[in-house]
Amino acid sequence: MSRHPLRTWMLAGALAGSMACTAEEPFPNAAELEQLESLHSPTRRPPLDPTNKYGDNAQAAALGDRLFDDVKLSSCGTIACRSCHDTVSGTVDTPTALGCNANRTGRNPPTILNSGYSTWFMWDGRADRLWNQALLPLLSPIEMASSPAILRDRLTEAYAEDYRALFGKLPAEENDEQLLANFGKAIAAYERTLNRNDAPFDQDVLRFIQAAEAGKAEEDPAYLGLKTFLRKGQCIACHKGPMLSDDQFHNIGVRDASASKAGVALAAGPMLDWVFNSSGPYSDARTGIESSRLQRLGSDLVRKGPELEGAYKTPTLRNVELTGPYMHTGEAQTLEDVIELYDKGGEPLGSFAGKVAETIKPLELTDEEKKALVKLLKSMTGARAE
Numbered sequence: 001m002s003r004h005p006l007r008t009w010m011l012a013g014a015l016a017g018s019m020a021c022t023a024e025e026p027f028p029n030a031a032e033l034e035q036l037e038s039l040h041s042p043t044r045r046p047p048l049d050p051t052n053k054y055g056d057n058a059q060a061a062a063l064g065d066r067l068f069d070d071v072k073l074s075s076c077g078t079i080a081c082r083s084c085h086d087t088v089s090g091t092v093d094t095p096t097a098l099g100c101n102a103n104r105t106g107r108n109p110p111t112i113l114n115s116g117y118s119t120w121f122m123w124d125g126r127a128d129r130l131w132n133q134a135l136l137p138l139l140s141p142i143e144m145a146s147s148p149a150i151l152r153d154r155l156t157e158a159y160a161e162d163y164r165a166l167f168g169k170l171p172a173e174e175n176d177e178q179l180l181a182n183f184g185k186a187i188a189a190y191e192r193t194l195n196r197n198d199a200p201f202d203q204d205v206l207r208f209i210q211a212a213e214a215g216k217a218e219e220d221p222a223y224l225g226l227k228t229f230l231r232k233g234q235c236i237a238c239h240k241g242p243m244l245s246d247d248q249f250h251n252i253g254v255r256d257a258s259a260s261k262a263g264v265a266l267a268a269g270p271m272l273d274w275v276f277n278s279s280g281p282y283s284d285a286r287t288g289i290e291s292s293r294l295q296r297l298g299s300d301l302v303r304k305g306p307e308l309e310g311a312y313k314t315p316t317l318r319n320v321e322l323t324g325p326y327m328h329t330g331e332a333q334t335l336e337d338v339i340e341l342y343d344k345g346g347e348p349l350g351s352f353a354g355k356v357a358e359t360i361k362p363l364e365l366t367d368e369e370k371k372a373l374v375k376l377l378k379s380m381t382g383a384r385a386e
């Protein structure tokens with residue numbers, strides 16, 4: 001017999017129901033039940049990253065932890081990774097962040113919590129692995145404004161023996177590119193330990209599934225939030241799976257007048273040619289899996305070009321209560337603002353590049369539904385690991 005009698009019952013019901021148009025179908029139907037089952041309880045540790053053989057190395061993580069805090073890696077001597085990614089939220093509480101020489105970033109820093117579960121980085125996907133991402137802020141003139149020479153000097157001064165114990169050579173003996181790649185791999189090993197899962201949300205989803213299977217879905221306190229998330233809001237179209245992200249790029253109509261407003265459509269080309277990408281000489285993967293992932297993005301750019309115009313990475317919703325302001329521009333101050341943005345189907349056409357995804361349209365949410373969605377989002381804050 002089926003492990004899920006309700007599902008069998010619902011499938012039969014759905015078939016019969018398709019004959020006549022009656023009142024709204026009870027929530028959840030069989031397909032929705034499966035979607036719900038895919039949401040809760042991520043693995044304790046992020047999946048292996050075959051491109052970084054140091055990814056789960058504790059020594060590398062310890063070195064990465066120190067590097068993450070080191071302002072002397074920046075040319076101005078005052079900015080570290082931590083300056084823009086704090087310990088609690090993994091981001092800052094302002095729309096943009098302050099880098100070297102009083103420069104401001106063009107975009108909102110995403111949280112680094114749970115970043116090991118993602119395979120594209122930056123809002124526009126211009127890095128394809130966690131370790132190569134770390135090179136971008138290090139070298140960016142508006143963030144740490146550093147250079148391979150500054151990196152080598154600082155590693156030599158403060159980390160030479162730890163570096164050699166891990167990578168087999170002294171920083172002084174390493175060429176620029178290898179030095180940068182190794183720096184990134186140690187940082188990534190550290191970031192992979194910054195996971196906050198185990199949220200009330202996970203308990204709620206499990207309990208709700210049981211209630212649904214007992215025919216008592218509507219009595220469960222999570223009913224309206226989950227129903228709106230899956231059905232009327234269609235949030236699940238993109239915020240799916242244990243991380244509540246499909247790790248793909250979509251245009252949801254966020255106002256953006258910057259030179260880089262085309263998002264992934266602008267960023268993917270250079271990334272595909274980047275010497276540090278995951279199919280390049282500094283990747284530890286030897287399987288070709290990485291290159292096919294990149295090829296797929298390359299062919300998507302050609303095949304669905306206009307769809308990727310103005311598209312940004314779907315962020316994880318885990319810990320979202322801690323990570324405001326929201327969106328790649330930081331335009332939404334609160335989660336209520338986010339819901340208003342979705343409710344109106346994005347900003348007016350012309351205020352951003354491209355056009356919005358099919359699922360983004362005026363939702364006509366009631367006040368109760370909006371509140372239930374905000375409450376649901378707030379339930380996604382996880383406990384600190386260990």
Ligand code: HEC
Nearest residue numbers: 081084097098099105107108109110121122123134137143
């Ligand atoms: C001056 C502020 C600043 C500094 C310093 C900084 N970051 Fe960031 N970080 C950002 C911003 C802004 C973004 C988003 C940029 C974009 O998408 O265009 C970002 C994005 C990221 C992401 C991508 C997350 C995701 O889900 O896509 C990671 C990981 C990250 N930073 C790690 C680091 C590391 C490691 C360092 C140090 C080597 C660092 N950051 C230094 C501001 C900063």
Ligand code: HEC
Nearest residue numbers: 233234235238250254312313314315326327328342357359
């Ligand atoms: C078509 C795919 C798609 C759908 C549908 C969708 N989202 Fe999003 N969501 C995204 C993308 C992409 C972003 C980032 C967009 C940007 O910054 O330009 C985002 C951003 C967010 C953020 C901000 C997170 C942060 O860290 O800044 C929240 C919260 C959010 N979505 C919740 C929802 C909710 C609730 C719904 C349903 C009402 C929903 N999303 C529907 C793709 C989607």
